Amino acid sequence: MEIKRSIHGQAMPEKVIKINEDAFLPTRQTEIRWLGNAGIMINSHGTTLMIDPLLEGFDMPLLFEMPILPQTVPHLDAVLITHIDNDHFSRPTCSDLKPVCEAYHAPYYVAEVMREESINGTGHAIHDTFKVNNITATLTPAKHNWQNGSTKYHYREWKEEDYCGYWLDTIDGTIWLPGDSQLMEEHLQMPSPDVILFDFSDNDWHITFDGAVLLANTYPNADLICIHWGSVDAPDMSPFNGNPELLNSKVIHPERIRVLAPGEPFTLTKKQVKA
Numbered sequence: 001m002e003i004k005r006s007i008h009g010q011a012m013p014e015k016v017i018k019i020n021e022d023a024f025l026p027t028r029q030t031e032i033r034w035l036g037n038a039g040i041m042i043n044s045h046g047t048t049l050m051i052d053p054l055l056e057g058f059d060m061p062l063l064f065e066m067p068i069l070p071q072t073v074p075h076l077d078a079v080l081i082t083h084i085d086n087d088h089f090s091r092p093t094c095s096d097l098k099p100v101c102e103a104y105h106a107p108y109y110v111a112e113v114m115r116e117e118s119i120n121g122t123g124h125a126i127h128d129t130f131k132v133n134n135i136t137a138t139l140t141p142a143k144h145n146w147q148n149g150s151t152k153y154h155y156r157e158w159k160e161e162d163y164c165g166y167w168l169d170t171i172d173g174t175i176w177l178p179g180d181s182q183l184m185e186e187h188l189q190m191p192s193p194d195v196i197l198f199d200f201s202d203n204d205w206h207i208t209f210d211g212a213v214l215l216a217n218t219y220p221n222a223d224l225i226c227i228h229w230g231s232v233d234a235p236d237m238s239p240f241n242g243n244p245e246l247l248n249s250k251v252i253h254p255e256r257i258r259v260l261a262p263g264e265p266f267t268l269t270k271k272q273v274k275a
Contacts, residue, residue: 001261003230003245011243012063012230017263019068024048024075030172030268032195034260036066037087037231037240040177040197044170044268047133049078050097051166051177051197057092061233067263070096078132081106081121082179083144083163084113087232094119105130107139109162126161140165140190142181146205167193173270180228180239183211188218194271198224200247203238213250220252221271226259 002014019033019041026046033041040051055066070093079101081089089110094101095117104114104121114121124130129138142163147153165179173194178187182205196219200212206228207215216224229242248254258266 001259001264003243003259006063006233006235008233008235010063010230010233010235010241011245013259013261015261016064016067017261019263021072021074023265024073030170030175031265032175032197032225032268033067033265034225034227034262035068036062036064036262038082038180038197038199038228040227041068042135042168042170042175044135044172047135048076049080049132049135050076051080052082052088052090053079053093053097054087054090055093056096057090058087058232063231063233064262073097073100076101078103078105080104080137080166081110081114082142082165082177083107084110085144085180088180089113091117103132105132105137107162107164109159124164126164134171136169138167138169140167140176140178141184141186142179143184144180144182144205170268172268175268176222178207178215180206183207183215187215190219192219192271193222195223195225195266195268197227199228200226200242200244201228201239202242206239209242209246213247216247216251221256223256223258223266223271224251225266226257231262 004014030044039053108123111121111123144163145158147158166177168175175195176193177197202209226244232240234240244259
């Protein structure tokens with residue numbers, strides 16, 4: 001996909017592909033779609049879920065219209081949320097998905113907040129495993145508790161276990177979303193995934209650019225679907241201002257860098273180990 005520049009110079013997707021009802025029908029494969037920002041949709045042989053969908057109601061301007069709105073989603077087996085930040089736990093999106101979503105999963109604290117919003121969230125600890133039909137999901141650790149350094153959020157202690165990533169085992173292979181996180185030693189000791197949902201934000205409370213390169217090269221056979229870039233109109237905020245083009249000269253086997261248009265399907269396949 002081509003990358004273009006916003007009027008303020010941000011790298012952003014050249015186009016958006018609208019998601020229609022056909023994307024939710026049973027398939028003979030596992031399809032992954034980037035929804036914009038950190039949002040992901042997965043359809044694995046008819047099991048449909050979204051991770052961190054931000055489809056409406058954000059409090060900052062966006063660079064493009066979302067590929068689907070909650071009101072046009074026909075059915076979801078689950079929504080998985082990684083943490084409380086409103087570009088990940090979108091209360092408007094999650095609330096408007098309630099009529100069509102069977103289950104919500106999140107770290108314990110986020111699930112508590114969900115229930116305060118009349119969203120029936122199921123809470124989990126890090127390393128907990130649960131099933132969504134034919135998909136097995138496991139929470140992986142993340143370190144993103146930046147709120148402890150802000151007086152605005154001193155109403156509680158923010159713990160590392162309030163934030164997570166997700167490891168998904170599907171019929172067709174494994175998908176790993178490390179989540180918003182500083183690079184952790186455990187991140188470098190995972191089994192080799194088939195796909196990494198790849199945040200490369202050069203920010204101290206994210207992975208940093210160098211950390212993202214290290215992660216990518218630790219798993220040199222994984223496809224890297226770029227997320228958390230080119231979505232929010234915030235050229236001075238590093239979490240929203242990555243450029244996938246900068247990865248090409250740094251990543252082993254750069255052909256595996258997948259710069260998808262929002263809404264574009266990517267078919268998951270188990271990897272053959274490269275020499």
